[in-house]
Amino acid sequence: MDKAQILAKAFNTSSFSPSEMDKMTSLFEFVSFQKGDFVLQQGTVANNLMIVLEGLLRSFAIDPDGNEITTSFHGKGSGVLEVASFFLRVPTKENTQALSDGKGLKISFEGFQELFHSIPNFREAGRARLVNGFFALKNRSLSMITESAENRYLQLLETHPQVIAEAPLKHIATYLGITDTSLSRIRRELSKK
Amino acid sequence: MDKAQILAKAFNTSSFSPSEMDKMTSLFEFVSFQKGDFVLQQGTVANNLMIVLEGLLRSFAIDPDGNEITTSFHGKGSGVLEVASFFLRVPTKENTQALSDGKGLKISFEGFQELFHSIPNFREAGRARLVNGFFALKNRSLSMITESAENRYLQLLETHPQVIAEAPLKHIATYLGITDTSLSRIRRELSKK
């Protein structure tokens, strides 16, 4: 699959002119990463947006006690973007690390700005993505309040089976807001049913 | 205080031209609300952004068991905006209701679009606000995982004393993700210290 096809899937490019598509394909570039690589490190400014083509990554922050708390997983098809740092050009407090080898398609902040300002439809698509991310985050926040850990696990299993299948239990646990011990027990209970 | 002054505070209008300021002041209008009024109701599309000038409001969603969960408070100076519904033009799942009489300055979606597209600095300010909201939401999400209910209460007390002082305990409780009973006990413990 070439760039144009991938980008057509990721954004809604149906209304883009040929020259717009050209500009877009020239500004995105393929990258590959290896397990353990950091795509983003706290204290730096996020300079890229990456669409994951293969592999799995996770983002995490360090809590007041020094523990790593997983804030999100990024599997095939999802975008890796630290919104606050990328757009406001301030150092991030998050880290994003590859959990497996993989590859993606990335664009720099400058490239993004270029597209954002020159292609109205790209601007719309970008805004929609941002807003959707906002919505998803709000839902996650809500479910931390309203759902039990077991239900949150089941939801994750349903919406992101790749994560459950491939991510280490301890990372899934901090993502759910529980300890690895508790998650292990939840799994045992579920397997009994 | 007149519109221009208020808007100058809410946005960074220092670089706006006189005609831009005129357009802006003509598109924002004063509104007042009474305790109990709904500024936004679930199932409808959010059509306004409002800057609170006086009074206190809260937003809440209904959880799977039918309970009201407070998702945010809006005191003096803060903006009332349901991002997803406003920008994507889809029905919201949230409600926003006044906890006291008050007043604000509001702008419609159309007015906002007008400013957004015609004033680059407004666009920048808008994007910055959106991104900051994103950041705040992420932090809240994180603190639900990493902090005890007592600490979350203390943080709220520090950052939004108006809320603690004026909002009913039960709403503060659901905002913190605990029951009113627990919050009452937390307060007792804190008062002992």
Next chain:
DNA sequence: TTCATTTCTTGTCATAGGACAAGAATCAAT
């Protein structure tokens, strides 16, 4: 294959917070 490291499971005990119910205090409207 073997050894070391990391990951996952399990046990025991402790604790924060929930469920439910009953009072007390506050507030609102007549």
Next chain:
DNA sequence: ATTGATTCTTGTCCTATGACAAGAAATGAA
């Protein structure tokens, strides 16, 4: 002032999850 409705506090008991520690299983490097 009186009544009724909220709102807040408190008691008792219960449950989900955490802390800590010890194995078991899986993984990876030599």
